[in-house]
Amino acid sequence: MKKKKIVTILIVIATIALAGVAVFTAIRLYQLRQEPVAPTAPTSQPQAATTAESCTALTFTLTTPTGSPTATPSDSPTATPTGSPTATPSDSPTATPTGSPTATSSSTAEPELPDAGVAYPTIIGGAAGILLILISFALAL
Numbered sequence: 001m002k003k004k005k006i007v008t009i010l011i012v013i014a015t016i017a018l019a020g021v022a023v024f025t026a027i028r029l030y031q032l033r034q035e036p037v038a039p040t041a042p043t044s045q046p047q048a049a050t051t052a053e054s055c056t057a058l059t060f061t062l063t064t065p066t067g068s069p070t071a072t073p074s075d076s077p078t079a080t081p082t083g084s085p086t087a088t089p090s091d092s093p094t095a096t097p098t099g100s101p102t103a104t105s106s107s108t109a110e111p112e113l114p115d116a117g118v119a120y121p122t123i124i125g126g127a128a129g130i131l132l133i134l135i136s137f138a139l140a141l
Helices: 002-031 120-140
Strands: 060-062 092-098
Touching: 002 120
Parallel strands: none
Antiparallel strands: 060 092
16 A cells, blocks of 8 residues: 555656646747747847948059169179169058948848737646646545
């Protein structure tokens, strides 16, 4: 007789644990019903994808001087350079940005999803679980 009561108590405890897991799972699924579950549907908008105009193109102008900048030593003691390099501002690499960086914000509204489903199945399922637990207690006594 005592062994039957222990088995009944263990079954009641297991039933309560499973009912608790079912209720908590149903509540969590109800809370997450509006969020996308597909891996290709991100939940946030990456910062790099907001504006394509945030990048500006830079152009560089490189010029090389003509002629030999230094004389090469030879057997004759009077070596002179054939060309004379002249330093002008265009001889050094300069960076000139083209285009004007402007901060623009274009906010696109997220599409609204329709309210799908009702809370009645969750409430009915929870109430049925509680009712089954109460009935199992009544039968166990």
